[in-house]
Amino acid sequence: MKITLDEAAKIIGDAQTIILTSHIRPDGDSIGSTLGLMHFLRAQGKDARVLIDDEIPRIFSVLPGIDQIARPVEGQRCTADLLIVCDVELKRTGAVVSSVDAVRVLNIDHHVTNDEAAEYLYLNPDYAATCEIVHDLIRVMGGAFSLETATCLYTGMATDTGFFRFSNTTPHTMRAAADFLEVGVQQSKIAIAMEMKSYDEVMAQANAIRNVEMFCGGRVAAVFIDEMRAKEVTTTEGLLDALRVIEGTQIVFFMKWLAPDTYRVSMRSKGANVSRIAQRFDGGGHIRAAGCTILAPFDAAKQAILDAIGEELNC
Ligand code: 5GP
Ligand code: MN
Numbered sequence: 001m002k003i004t005l006d007e008a009a010k011i012i013g014d015a016q017t018i019i020l021t022s023h024i025r026p027d028g029d030s031i032g033s034t035l036g037l038m039h040f041l042r043a044q045g046k047d048a049r050v051l052i053d054d055e056i057p058r059i060f061s062v063l064p065g066i067d068q069i070a071r072p073v074e075g076q077r078c079t080a081d082l083l084i085v086c087d088v089e090l091k092r093t094g095a096v097v098s099s100v101d102a103v104r105v106l107n108i109d110h111h112v113t114n115d116e117a118a119e120y121l122y123l124n125p126d127y128a129a130t131c132e133i134v135h136d137l138i139r140v141m142g143g144a145f146s147l148e149t150a151t152c153l154y155t156g157m158a159t160d161t162g163f164f165r166f167s168n169t170t171p172h173t174m175r176a177a178a179d180f181l182e183v184g185v186q187q188s189k190i191a192i193a194m195e196m197k198s199y200d201e202v203m204a205q206a207n208a209i210r211n212v213e214m215f216c217g218g219r220v221a222a223v224f225i226d227e228m229r230a231k232e233v234t235t236t237e238g239l240l241d242a243l244r245v246i247e248g249t250q251i252v253f254f255m256k257w258l259a260p261d262t263y264r265v266s267m268r269s270k271g272a273n274v275s276r277i278a279q280r281f282d283g284g285g286h287i288r289a290a291g292c293t294i295l296a297p298f299d300a301a302k303q304a305i306l307d308a309i310g311e312e313l314n315c
Helices: 005-014 028-043 058-062 130-140 147-160 171-182 187-195 199-210 239-244 274-280 298-313
Strands: 017-021 047-050 078-086 100-109 120-123 213-215 220-225 251-259 262-269 289-295
Touching: 005 078, 005 100, 005 120, 005 130, 017 028, 017 100, 028 047, 028 078, 028 130, 028 147, 058 147, 058 187, 100 130, 130 147, 130 171, 147 171, 147 187, 199 220, 199 239, 213 298, 220 239, 220 298, 239 251, 239 262, 251 298, 262 274, 262 298, 274 289, 274 298, 289 298
Parallel strands: 017 047, 017 078, 078 100, 100 120, 220 251
Antiparallel strands: 213 220, 251 262, 262 289
16 A cells, blocks of 8 residues: 555654565665664664665675674564565565564555555655655654764665766755765765775676677667676676666666576666566566566577567667
């Protein structure tokens, strides 16, 4: 059921024990929104903690409280007054939803593709990041931004907007970011941390880019990472930023081996609706940034995604 921000604030206010979670393969917005809200709720005297069912990429070690994020333990159940699922629909949280017994479940998201399966959903697809929603939520709850909260929320807004360059960046995004800078967020430290890669990661990514393939008369650029190369390309952070600068591209994407006959696709566009393409494969996202998982052998998966993109672009 869709609810208003005031109703979401009331549900949170009524709860004492709160578990926060987000999607697997966590990014800046998923970690920033859960951790930022956790810090705020703790300052309100609540028992709040973050559970994420995946490894936390080490670039996020600059975020205060990052070491307090726990993974659900198999066979171990948790209870809470409230489970808050941020930046994703319930089904993409790994084992968290099934291992938490919560009186209520609140979903806070900015993805237009959200399946609306949650008991309570506050959805704002006009916002660039879930962290931007959490900014407003804290304001509605009458709270102030501590440096810890602001650092986490700033990071999520920065990563979901390509450091305030993508078209999802609005005046509200910039005002919220300004609120965070005002309490002392060190934005250049965050920018440096988010871009950091090991030497090996840079080299592996350079090799991946060298194997870029062009389609649709240059309107599509793609990198395909098979099982063998997936072992070297341990991070895909920044890979699509390198492809999108290629002149004439409308859609850029990578397809990376995840498990046998399982490939992860991540797409970016300059206007074409890639979330519609992702939804064909049961994925989702935003018009200009979306992803999905394709269950097929390498060649079939490659053909399937290229066909779907070709239909979207009429090429
Ligand atoms: P990325 O390409 O960075 O993994 O994701 C781009 C956007 O699409 C993000 O907002 C992300 O949450 C969303 N997204 C990526 N993969 C999936 C997926 O498998 N399902 C859904 N619903 N959304 C996805
Ligand atoms: Mn997000």
